Amino acid sequence: MFDYGNANKNQIKAIKTVDGPLLIIAGPGTGKTFTLVKRAIYLIVEKGIPPEQIMIATFTEKASKELITRITNELMSKGVEVNINDMYIGTFHSICLRLIKENLEFTRIRKNYRILDGFEQQYTIFQYIYKFRNIENYETIFERPIGVWNQSQIIANLVSNISEELVNYRDMQLDNDVRISSLGKLMEVYEDILTQQNLIDFSTIQTEAYRLLVTNENVLFKVMDKIKYIMVDEYQDTNYVQEQLVFLIAGDKHNICVVGDDDQGLYRFRGATIRNILQFPNKFDAQICEQIRLTINYRSEKDIIEFYNNWMKITDGRQFNFKWGKYRFQKDIVAGKNSKIDTSAVIKISGQEVEIDWHENVLEFIEKLKLSGKLTNLNQIAFLFNSVRNKKVIALADYLELHGINVYSPRSDMFFMRIEIKLIIGCLMLTFPTYVQKMEKKDYEFLTDDLYNYYEECIHMVNLYLKKSKNDELKRWIREHGEKHYNLYKNTNYAFLGLMYQIFEHSPFREYLESDLNTSLIDLRPARNLAIISQIISKYEYLHKIDVFSSKNIDKSVEKFFNMYLKFLFCGGIGEYEDDSEYAPSGCVSFLTIHQSKGMEFPIVVVGSLGGTPRIINNNILEDVERKYYKRSAFEIKEDIKYFDFWRLYYTAFSRAQNLLVLSCIEKKGRGKQPSKYFESAYRKLHSYNDPEFKMDRFEFEEVKNVNLKNTYSFTSHIAVYENCAMQYKFFKELGFIPARVGATIFGMLVHQTIEDIHRTAIRKEEKLITPDNIKLWFDTNYDSISMSERAYIGQSQLDVALKQVIRYVDRQKGNWHRIQDAEVEVGLVKPNYILQGTVDLVEGEGNTVEIVDFKAEKKPDIFSDFDKIEHYKKQLQVYSHLIEEKTGKMVSKMHIYYTGEENSVPFITFPKEKKAIEATIKAFDDVVEKIQNKDFVQKSQSQILCNNCDLRFYCKK
Template identity: 35%
Template sequence: MKSIDLNIEQRKAVESTEGPLLIIAGAGSGKTRVLVERTLNLLVNKKVAPEKILISTFTDRASKELIGRITKRLDEHNEKINIGNIYIGTLHSIFLRLIDEYIEFSNFKEGYRVLEDMDQDFFIYSKLKYFKELQGYNEFFTGDNFCRNAWERAKKLKYWLNKINETGRTLDYIKDDSNERVVFLRDAHKLYENLLIEDNVLDFASIQREIYRMLSTKEEVLREVQEKIEYIMIDEYQDTNIIQEKIIFLIGEKRKNICVVGDDDQGIYRFRGATVRNIIEFPSRFTDIQCKTIILNKNYRSHKDIITFCNRWINLINWRGFRYEKNIEPLEEIEYSDRAGVVRIGGNSDRAWKENIYKFIKTLKTTGKIEDYSQVAFLFKSTRSSRVKDLGSYLEERGIPVYSPRSKTFFYKKEIKLVMGALLAAFPQTKAYVLDNVYLGRTVAYYKDCLGTLKKERTILDDVELYNWLLEKRKEYLNFGEEKRDNFSEIFYSLFAFKTFKNLINLEVEGAKDASATYNLGLFSKLLKQFEFISKLEKFTMENIERTLKYFFITHMKLLFEEELDEYENKGETPRGAVSFMTIHQAKGLEFPVVIVGSLENDPLIRDKADEEMLEKLTGIYNEFEPEDQRERFDFWRVFYTAFSRAKNLLVLTSIENRSGGKEIPARTFRPIYETIPYFTDENFKDLDIDKYSETELKESFSYTRDILLYDECPLKYRFLREYEFATLKTNEISYGLLVHQSIEAINKQGIKDSETVFDDEIVRDIIEKSSNGLYNSIRALIRKQDKDRAFTVLKKYIEYIGNDWKNILSSEEKIYSVEDNYLLEGIVDLILKRDGKIQLIDFKTGKFQGYESENFHIHKRQLEIYGYILKKKYLNEDIELYIYYVGDEEGSIIKVEANEKSLDIGKAEFDNIVKNILDKRFERRVFSEESCKKCEFVAYCRGEK
């Protein structure tokens, strides 16, 4: 294996592949490099098959980075290994993959839907009537669980239900009925499980619970998974919870090749169920085999002063054995400058403090020490405090842009108030149902403000077309017959025909900061789609309009408004041209040349949780690890250690410096270190050395179906859907195509699993029905009977084509990757067969073959050529044949695509060219045509545009 520079401890970690291994990776110690090289060692030297490796990361972004770096290293070794079969991703995504692979053993059916956090709130809220029938319902919501209204009760229930699921416990063992709160929690958990199964939905906590149930109760599943997965690597292990650890140990129990990587000093997600117990006690979990521990303590990220400061901070308190002793060290071979790497910025008043910060950042920029404001990040405990918001406004007023997406201001943005005002104005019923409803309190005031925004500065009168259109809409929704009217999403997209809303979209700027209005409109489109999914709204009718409008304005939007949503955030990325205001939790895993840490007015908050802890103990889910009198203190220290260690060149502590008014600022906790570091003065700038702005090494991933086809259809539509993340409108054509694809996939999985399966008519229709039900649950797609009959004919023809020869199938729905110079190419191959000594790659199309000269065939052929290009790296010495299976033809057309080195390279060159256009931000709109553009979400926006 080609060597790469590794220090002694890193190399030990890479080469220690057998048995349990704990890697304590200090901040900036190169743990991602270790994970990449360790995986490479397994694949290249140990010849481990990719599907036998499981790698978990904390975020999707980290997974993509890992995939890119592993594939790049494999290419450097000329190793043709498809890592698409590695179980790589977040633990949730890996668990979902396992549930999918063994869905027949699950309580959930194919096509289940995963609830996002807000979806789970609404799901429980919509089911409260069932919980109210349980014994102890009212008694439960007392003490620490007191709630003012039904929405708060739903969120409190979510908290407790998730808490139970994160421990992996069941409460069935509770037989004592004397405590009504405990009885209610037991029965509520059982009821919730049944409600999830009945609706075929999973939340994030129940994903873990379901795979744990499958592994611990289904011997066949456990045996196959243990046989399949031989090596396990878990990153950020300090942020795993109890049930995740149980699952990891179940999977790795047979071979015990479990490698966990993490830093107990950065364990900051207790509120999500994480416990540092997992990493602290990991070695003691192995009584029959020695667990090796390796500490990575060389910091490749930060200035030596920052490293010294972080060591000093973490050692200020007595950890009582609840921490791995370690001393992070700077690199000996680096010559650091003598100027201070840790400084402070203060001020004896609020205004003086803000002015000093402004001067500091402005001088960094004007002296050329930073080339872009994004090299500076502010980290706070929360970005919602008035002091933080005031600082952001102060900087922006003086010309320093600020990116602060978590300031809970989404509904107060002008673009959102304009849309809300237009939706209110479009329905004449809203005056009686909504605007005159005194019980809506501040929400009514907000709605009236939205209408006022629409009218302000003569918006409506100046936009006569919009005014007249709204008048027509009011008439439509007042006078119903048998007609069906546009739903909210369709109204929303219609608004972009008018200059009031067109003016909100500025296509000349880029990024979540400068184009924030467009990004926020994209987010609002997803909120509307979410509502239509929850309420099962297809179209407005005379029968549903009153009920739907009341639910939307009086309940749904009111709850979202009171939730104070964040505006759009480009997760994992910080935009150029602005300093970032971030929470410390938000910044975990990131690094910045200059980090300014605020919130120094805080001391550890000791909260009285006696009532909550009593209930946890009574239900058996109490799992606190550290001493009760130290938990808040330990958490506080870890959070700020995480913040301080994000800095590369310069760490700045900042606070108003004031001891009057009965409260010391900064707080006593910080004074011992704050007062010993120097102030930053102008004289320091001449010796200041700041890392240049560097683009992220993360390569964007592109697929033919998701990206190239969409860009080919219309570059501007691509930009709206992919960059601004607008929601799509549903079409029957897409639903039918998904039905056929999912049904064929189900047949392939069953055939591969049991080659003796006879797919008679009853089994085929059952597969179609399950796929149809799954599509309704996941995307509210109503599959018509005639479409199910069409699908039945298609599937019978497909089964005949395979000829029950399932053993020839190498894979179905195989994920494939190829790392190119500036992007990651990915795809999913429908079917790979081996017949007559050749590899056959088959792609299914639900349409009909329209001839070799047709545009459709060219599109399909190009897709296959891309897949052939990727797979020729895997099947290096094999003959590869490409086929398109047009299942829409009466007899099913199997069209062979002639492929050779030249044609594959030509197809790849076309792909490269389109990716280059995307990366270069070339998003010109296509020539507008009423016929070809009529089904596009953005037809109203483009109509009349040049």
Template identity: 45%
Template structure:
């Protein structure tokens, strides 16, 4: 693809601030990729001095893939993995890790996702509810559940963080409401600090605080020569502050986005960031480039959404003070340059007849007809877009389509707990605890709904056992139920242990066969859902510190699990697995939200939710907060924001369509009080002009739908956690890496991490020139601090004798190596190797001087293995070091002479196994790695010989014992 004049202007504008306004389908990603290539090829800039950010991790990986492919095409030896590419959250988090001593977080901190964060508020709700006036501030005149209270408080405090409002400033205010909020914010931050945790909003708060430290500020403001931030219309106030501070040195800040596709005000996004970007720099210094040529959509589709944006007023009238009117949109008109420009039906309606209930029938008829006449070649060429996919009408609509033979893929429709594999798992867990009857009676009156769900799962599962289709599972479950009913001593398992035992039986093992690895997203859904259930069990046991079942607290654990943890998940809804490289699986019509569809494109798009109207998304407190704490003049009038957001939302939906845009609804007329016209008045000006599909002629000869593009993502693999794991056991790799089952936590991992981190403390202290501080007492202090942080994060603990052994590893290392401190050069160096099909990543533990050249060292917290019996294992480690040496030489322009494995568990003998660095081995080693990764990519998980050492402690051992025979795949 050649750059058009608009794109070329953006690609070549490298100096100073640049604003790129990119309409839908205008080649925005192409432009950012080519601009990056231009930087790397013409400015001789170090990749580490370039920051490129976009909105999602998937988009960041796609950007990295395309940049690396272009570099390979041009034969450039630059490694794009050295650039700071990611979401703003991920980039800020790396900065926090680097400058952790200047933050409140400690090593082994936890990042809370949305559910974790709400649950954190719920678990600590008594402390928040003790703040006088807080409940009434959030829910005036209402009494709400602790869970709903937690959600509302979470939303409110996140918004404070995103808008950069300081908690202390709230407390110091004379406004009582602010003082209450400030007290809640302060309490929350104290709890986060006590638990060594961050949430996504607080990541930004802590990143901004780094600039308060002069030394850190100077380093950060000189860290990047060039910054590019995509989707800038969806950044929030605090993100803007950080980006501008990072770019304050060179002013080479390029932001890209489309104000018309700003969708995330409810998450704190501020449209003024992009509309006023030019004002953040000296007058006349910021260039603005408009990308308005649309390569995606048929001209009629582009005309339609251009017209849609003209239906509302985007300006303001002059104020009483004589202020000039503002425009809250960049005035632009998108022009189609798509090759699909024939005079044919491109925008029309497929709706249910006025006053009848035939919506799904009409849509199914349209889709089947287009499939039968060959226009639709794969169902994935069709997408159904709605404001919400958990709305009852939408769910029933999608079910009706499935009954009509239209397969639907809707991973966010909250159907997780209705899938048969999950209902069976819930039923099996209930069956194993006869105490279920008593705990059900405790809460039946309050939470009948969830107990009805449990009752139905249990009833179905009992019927399944009686059917005899799985003769093995029934007797085992009866035995377990008897054990639990008369439990008199601690078990050696909790829910997750039972989960892995259940997977051995055909009821569940049928979902986990090798064929699943080669199935599409929809066919592998049961296995993926079971995997997600394993992670939920893992999360429950982590949150409540449940390691084993104990007789005295068994009933309490059951009540908390079923009536609190699982109930909240049921109420909140759980999304199913989505493959980021296959957003539109073959064989299915995609059902998704407008927000979910952003950045995607489909040949045929049916847009629903035409009964919608603009909704107010603010209250008086929001207005008061902005008036008090906004450090600039108010921007969009509050009363207009609901209209602006409504128009932007549907504009985004309409512009996803490539070849056909279809508006769809169940039309009706008012038949009584409370009934609305559908479509609502907001759509009528454009909807009424559309012809119904039955009045149009669809000529298969003239209509060639685009194919859904493959998402080309270059995956990153680690030698340790990918290559070595796969070589050790392909089945373990399949279950734990590909399907992402959560292993039951083991202390072996904790032991190694603890030893490694404390040795890292020693290295960093020596490298700072403070080797005198490395005393037995200081090592012991570091060791205990690390242990406290890791055990708090993992909720896993080591017995005191084991702790003493782990500390002995570290103390012994310090004694042995003290005379070699002068040899230390670097520690914990991240490396990567760019290949045509993947990126190989790794970390070198230590680099030492080796008489003018260098030695790399990798630490193993175990006894030195037998050089003969463990030859294969040692050889795998040697290959790992060989690649690391090669990458380090390229990165640092040095020579590595030796490579060493250092075994901290070796008590009396030589703890080292050292290999000479041989240049001739590199190509052969990389060839072996290539072969392994090709097997991983091809999902070649054949197991011909059970690795007994690995099997011993593997969670899937019961499954493999039942489903694999020795010597057979």
């Protein structure tokens, strides 16, 4: 008998309905994730569906991690072992990326491609803006004259939106409207840049996966044959290309289950369309698509549910009037738990006309909550706003912090205002006196007054710190490097990032970095922010191909870094660190955007931004492209869209609250009226927090939801790093610092990837193509993509040696290609508290046994002097062998390390497979992961060679 847990009648029906199309309309707090997890378990356990036949697409990495954790935990409790790598669970982007990786040879993308985030996409467009400006009538694309950086942003938005609608830009190029034809040419130039530079952005990850499937029948059939059951979470937030991918992969089976809530569709600005969920049943023959509504809310008090139910019904107002009609599934959410309080669970906090009155009342409300004894942690309170960058919101956060209430607001774009960031920028800047002299004279015409003032403030802060702290060591270091850079006559062995790591030898940065990782997020904020600045600098050095300073490049590089790169980041804003594993940091109230809060829940929710009004956002050129070239006509009535989006936004906000919902604003009449007319009727009826009718002592506030996410650890990237140096792991893996010195060698990557090409050819039974000419072609292609990706090169003599290693391997393998069964096999071991992952280079063999091989592009080491290193590889192979047996059902007979650099003797070391040794190895890995999860990062490396090549050597010096 299948265990449905505490599932209600409709949830059970959703879990059991596994064949054919299914639409689950899941209101807030109705157990959507619970139902998805149980449905996946039901497919595997009850219906006997192999895990690799299931695909679950989510919208955030956090959501996919939660699904993986909950599914694997329940399967383990039932004694069912799965290789989680076999299941397609992840975001749409990660699933598409996997399809691309598995079939890379059929795409325009080459190995070692680079994925651009939003900023890098815009910055890349900016770098190549001259190519776009050469397009005839280019200026007509923009509705008014704007700067180059803003042009880049608009171009990024346009190409992303249009490509995700699968528009053929060549058709646009023939349009009589010069704006549209120019935009079509612009899209071609953009695609050419991506292809030439081997880049993909977030939108092209999806469009490239779609193109792969529709242009390669064999690949499509292979994917369709593998994936038999599809589930999509948050379907109301999907766009056109995502919908097409789902139906393409599902084929005629139509085993598609989509889950979502049309009332929480918030991402129109990213190309999402509510029509996908509303019209899903119409994609199939009549009565085929099952529809199930989940309407029992287990999250919120009855008052809160009634409040947001009414919000969706009251669409007739004094000066507004719209009807939902076919643009909403009619539903009433009902409470799943009996209320135990006899006071209202929806109230208001007002300020009268002036900001300070609002601040004082909000603070008084929080203090009353604390004094009541009902509040156990400040993290039980979340403030939700349209934007946390608004001046009034920032002023409220500052006021609360001034009065001892810590505020967690990672997306308020206050990153550059943090003391540690001002200090590190000021220190870096002072080591370049030529730049500082010109900056102080205001010789840079492209720097705004805001940025001039900011840089001057950074320098002033460093000087003030040096004066107060009497830190002569840091002062001396700055002076020495300033003199060195001012009179630079030979190359340094560092650029910006290496320079920053040198600063870490000195206070106050040492103290920031010495923080215990078990402390609160507030105390860790300086270390986390310094890690973010390392990522920022690393991107700059990559994008501008800078690895050292020279007399020729130093002045130009410094000016570009401060005047252009940091300027764009400063103006655009950067969010601070957000931890997926911590739902709401202890000891802080959260300030979040409503969009950011989607999918979350808090005991007490304060909704601000009540002066908001529905606004229509026009994009004339995009609307014209939509009308002429999108695959389907517009769905919603344009005049009503602003109302639909406004109502959905605040419905989402109101439904985050578990125990107490608070509406808050500065009450004001006349111009800029608050609350606006759209909230007036609902707001007016509410009791204030200080009304006698409101009984705060009646509440029992929930604890903040505990986030239980399994982290994934790999042998080479985690276990080996920790065992080599726990301190290094803390900085580069836990805090997220980016190393300036990359350990991986181009030589090793080149040999490895060319051998992989050979294996792939053999697996396709095309051994005849493994010829010297083709090997050289694969080798050269790999070197081009690796050197472009790594922005580094090796000499001809090393290239000759690398090619010789590959050819020698091929000569030794001749006649044995038929033994190859698989290559680059990703395997995973699901444990109670983590997932261990690895990649097996080669699986070969005949009959019912296989052998596994790991390649090293070096000479075979001495088994005595390099015993520890070889023993580590042995442990890695032992676990790989166990996972391969689980994956293939075949016994592993031998394990080999193959050294391609070995010329004369036997090129491999072979190990037997022993069950007890494997168990001991897995236990050892368990111990390492436990130390990592306990934040035990005290142990430092005992290898002087490792230390000499580590960026932290300056920090560790003391």
